[in-house]
Amino acid sequence: MAKNEKAVASVLAFEKKLVPSDGYFYGTTWNNRTEQTALKLIEKSVRGTISNRLKPAVASDSLKLNAEVEKANLQTVDACALGENQDTLKVAFTLKVLGGIENPSACNNETFLKSYQSVAKQYVEQHGFEELSKRYALNIANARFLWRNRVGAEKVEVVAQVNGQEAITFNAFDYALHNFETADTKVQHLADQIAQALKGEVLYLLIKIEAYALVGKSQEVYPSEELVLDKGKGTKSKILYDVNNVAAMHSQKVGNALRTIDTWYPEFNEKQTAIAIEPYGAVTNLGKAYRTPKAKQDFFSLFDKYALGESLENAEQEHYVMAVLVRGGVFGQSSKD
Numbered sequence: 001m002a003k004n005e006k007a008v009a010s011v012l013a014f015e016k017k018l019v020p021s022d023g024y025f026y027g028t029t030w031n032n033r034t035e036q037t038a039l040k041l042i043e044k045s046v047r048g049t050i051s052n053r054l055k056p057a058v059a060s061d062s063l064k065l066n067a068e069v070e071k072a073n074l075q076t077v078d079a080c081a082l083g084e085n086q087d088t089l090k091v092a093f094t095l096k097v098l099g100g101i102e103n104p105s106a107c108n109n110e111t112f113l114k115s116y117q118s119v120a121k122q123y124v125e126q127h128g129f130e131e132l133s134k135r136y137a138l139n140i141a142n143a144r145f146l147w148r149n150r151v152g153a154e155k156v157e158v159v160a161q162v163n164g165q166e167a168i169t170f171n172a173f174d175y176a177l178h179n180f181e182t183a184d185t186k187v188q189h190l191a192d193q194i195a196q197a198l199k200g201e202v203l204y205l206l207i208k209i210e211a212y213a214l215v216g217k218s219q220e221v222y223p224s225e226e227l228v229l230d231k232g233k234g235t236k237s238k239i240l241y242d243v244n245n246v247a248a249m250h251s252q253k254v255g256n257a258l259r260t261i262d263t264w265y266p267e268f269n270e271k272q273t274a275i276a277i278e279p280y281g282a283v284t285n286l287g288k289a290y291r292t293p294k295a296k297q298d299f300f301s302l303f304d305k306y307a308l309g310e311s312l313e314n315a316e317q318e319h320y321v322m323a324v325l326v327r328g329g330v331f332g333q334s335s336k337d
Contacts, residue, residue, distance in 0.1 A: 012104055013106040019095070019098065021254075022093060026039060028212070080247045092211075099203070103117070124199055137194060141158055153214055156212065158211045163204065223240045223249055264317070
């Protein structure tokens with residue numbers, strides 16, 4: 001019985017505390033933003049070339065190679081672009097910030113719950129979510145959530161409005177993507193309000209966020225791409241996301257950008273980039289986990305100690321653990337383990 005009391009609960013879940021909406025795409029001009037139109041997806045049928053890596057037997061035989069290249073690579077794809085007189089992309093979404101980190105949405109072990117709640121309250125008293133909130137605010141200010149749409153833009157401006165207050169305007173390129181050490185007064189003002197909501201001092205916090213990227217007239221822009229599980233049955237090789245005929249970005253992708261604040265993983269240095277808060281530090285496009293159980297730097301290794309009252313090595317590990325809980329998820333330990 002004593003062993004079970006000291007173990008992590010077998011049923012344990014946390015609701016996410018940063019809740020973004022989908023990001024909606026609009027076309028406008030940098031100098032006259034009052035005229036905006038919702039961007040729609042465009043379907044294109046193209047004849048592409050064979051460009052994939054071929055088998056050595058084919059690649060080394062010129063006749064076979066020519067025969068392969070002559071094959072038509074017909075594709076139907078979705079695309080999205082600004083209008084012929086538009087030079088600026090607007091992406092708009094809202095972000096709700098919730099409190100109550102000390103209360104899991106599900107927990108079946110009362111002893112563990114009391115231990116965790118004590119640790120969570122101590123974290124709030126000692127750190128007050130100040131570091132996490134500053135990093136979330138910086139990722140709003142630097143427009144990381146634009147993803148590929150941020151690359152190559154001449155100018156990017158972010159307008160954030162909290163609970164209907166006076167809007168705050170940021171020049172996104174004034175804020176680094178991978179350095180969270182400093183924050184100006186505008187970022188700090190936004191961060192303070194996020195921290196208040198995470199601590200539960202403010203019961204309602206909704207941030208309206210609009211980003212304007214000057215990308216050039218008629219330029220292509222990039223909504224989210226849909227995951228097609230069975231491509232053999234579909235007619236398109238690329239399907240983009242839209243909501244009610246408006247091109248959009250998945251809320252999950254917006255959320256991933258906002259929580260890309262982990263510069264505490266073991267391999268991080270000035271040449272590395274911040275990664276999204278994940279239990280194993282997973283970066284899928286690199287096929288790598290930066291936080292491994294073997295190194296005892298993954299969320300579960302740290303959380304199991306921290307929640308049961310053991311001290312972690314430093315405040316950075318505490319920030320990481322709490323950031324994963326802000327992300328939310330199911331973290332129970334199987335009774336079979």
